[in-house]
Amino acid sequence: MNRFTAVCLALLLAFGCTVTAFAADSGSYGAYSHVVIVGIDGAGRFIRQAHTPNFDRLFKDGAVDYTARTETKTDSGPNWGAMLTGASFLKTKMENGTVSSVQRTSDTKYPSVFNVVRQAMPDSALASYVNWNAINYGIIETDIGVEEVNITDDNALTDAICAYFDAGNTPTLFFVQLDSVDGAGHSYGSGSTEYFAAIETADGYLGRIFDALERNDMLDDTLLIVAADHGHKLRGGHGRFSMRETNTTIAVRGKTVISGGTMDKCTRTRDVAAIALYALGVERPDSMTSRVPANVFVDVRGERRAIYKDPFDAVTSALAWIVTLCTAWI
Ligand SMILES: [Zn+2]
Numbered sequence: 001m002n003r004f005t006a007v008c009l010a011l012l013l014a015f016g017c018t019v020t021a022f023a024a025d026s027g028s029y030g031a032y033s034h035v036v037i038v039g040i041d042g043a044g045r046f047i048r049q050a051h052t053p054n055f056d057r058l059f060k061d062g063a064v065d066y067t068a069r070t071e072t073k074t075d076s077g078p079n080w081g082a083m084l085t086g087a088s089f090l091k092t093k094m095e096n097g098t099v100s101s102v103q104r105t106s107d108t109k110y111p112s113v114f115n116v117v118r119q120a121m122p123d124s125a126l127a128s129y130v131n132w133n134a135i136n137y138g139i140i141e142t143d144i145g146v147e148e149v150n151i152t153d154d155n156a157l158t159d160a161i162c163a164y165f166d167a168g169n170t171p172t173l174f175f176v177q178l179d180s181v182d183g184a185g186h187s188y189g190s191g192s193t194e195y196f197a198a199i200e201t202a203d204g205y206l207g208r209i210f211d212a213l214e215r216n217d218m219l220d221d222t223l224l225i226v227a228a229d230h231g232h233k234l235r236g237g238h239g240r241f242s243m244r245e246t247n248t249t250i251a252v253r254g255k256t257v258i259s260g261g262t263m264d265k266c267t268r269t270r271d272v273a274a275i276a277l278y279a280l281g282v283e284r285p286d287s288m289t290s291r292v293p294a295n296v297f298v299d300v301r302g303e304r305r306a307i308y309k310d311p312f313d314a315v316t317s318a319l320a321w322i323v324t325l326c327t328a329w330i
Contacts, residue, residue: 027299028256030281033221036174037272038209039083040202041076041132042182042238044231045247046190050199054207055226055251062224062253063261063296069268070230072313072320074238074245076132079229079269080177081139084112086273086290088313099138106141110287113273117173118144120282124172129161131179140175147171154180158205165212172280176209178202185232190244195232223254223279227272241323252296254279261295264302274303289313 040047045066047055071078071089081087081094089095092110106115114126126146128136133150140146151157161176184198206226213219228248230238238245250267252275274290277283278300284290289310294302307314 028297029278031256032223032254032279034170034172034174034218035223035225035276035279036171036209036213037083037176037225037227037276038206039080039175039177040181040199040206040226040228040249041177041179042185042230042232043199043202043228043249044190044244045228045249046196046231047199047203047226047228047249047251050196050203052200052203054203054210058206058210058224059226059251059253061257061259062251063258063263064249064251065263065267065293066249067247067265067267068227068250068263068271069266069317069321070246070248071269072241072316074230074240076182076229077134077138079248080132080135082268082270082290083227083229083272084114084135084139084175085110086113086270086277086284086288088270088289088310088317090313090316091287091289091310094139096134100134102138104138104141105143108141111285112140113276114146114173114175115141115144116277116285117280117282118146120280121172125169126173127164127169127171128175129157129164130175130177131157132177135175135177152179154178154202154205158208161209162212165216165218168216170216170218173276178205181228182232185238186236189234189236190232191234192236220255223252223257223276225253225272225275226251227269229269241320241327243324243328246320246324256297256299258295258298263296264294266291266305267293 048066077094077096077099078089081092087110129149136148181198184195188194227250231244270290274292291303291305
């Protein structure tokens with residue numbers, strides 16, 4: 001496509017995403033006792049092209065989007081931050097450096113989903129098991145009783161997660177971040193066999209986590225989300241606007257999820273927060289510009305994004321979209 005067509009398409013898409021609004025209905029709202037989010041750092045849209053037998057078996061009856069849009073900065077802090085707070089990184093200012101160095105506590109203007117669930121369900125069990133410890137330091141509040149575990153080896157981290165479920169723990173909200181795919185992306189790029197091998201290894205960890213849920217009888221009441229925060233350039237690295245960096249995966253599985261659903265084109269990483277809170281029946285706070293996309297839950301046609309709360313983000317996101325389309329063939 002030529003540049004004029006690309007710009008027109010981007011403007012149409014951006015406009016469509018701002019005005020599309022459908023009424024939500026009840027049914028899936030609060031239908032789940034547990035939400036488990038498994039984050040695969042740096043996997044972007046590339047899970048689709050890798051050999052992932054576990055992902056495939058988990059989500060053959062689920063809703064999957066490989067073109068969910070990242071924040072306007074395709075780094076880990078901005079996107080894990082957006083997924084967990086439901087707000088744009090322009091608001092949360094969760095850069096990699098800040099989440100690594102500034103401890104987050106419950107007095108924040110942009111509460112994480114953990115904080116929101118804690119307020120709604122004071123006695124709930126909440127846990128976050130991550131490889132990149134900045135998530136448990138600078139994104140999830142450290143003073144709200146979340147069991148925060150940091151293990152800088154994905155295999156050992158998976159062992160600890162399985163042990164947690166095998167010990168009989170049944171958390172209301174559980175977050176995982178695997179990091180080795182991102183390491184392979186930085187070293188070799190998203191066109192490399194090493195990168196795809198790392199995705200396939202992460203798929204093995206995902207399978208082990210899923211099996212732990214299954215053998216502990218948690219599946220019936222669990223909404224499982226697998227999400228990637230950003231992708232990688234062909235030769236490695238991220239942070240900018242290319243398709244390889246800005247298109248990413250969100251997959252959802254649960255008893256009220258549309259089998260074979262394809263989320264609408266306005267889906268963003270931050271929408272993980274809305275999907276999780278909706279499943280648990282917890283109201284979203286005003287700080288969020290997160291929405292439940294269409295074609296996730298059987299009874300939800302898709303929600304309006306509250307862009308009036310964050311117009312600067314809406315404008316910069318549309319501009320980023322245009323840059324992505326104008327450089328799609330690079
Ligand atoms: Zn990342």
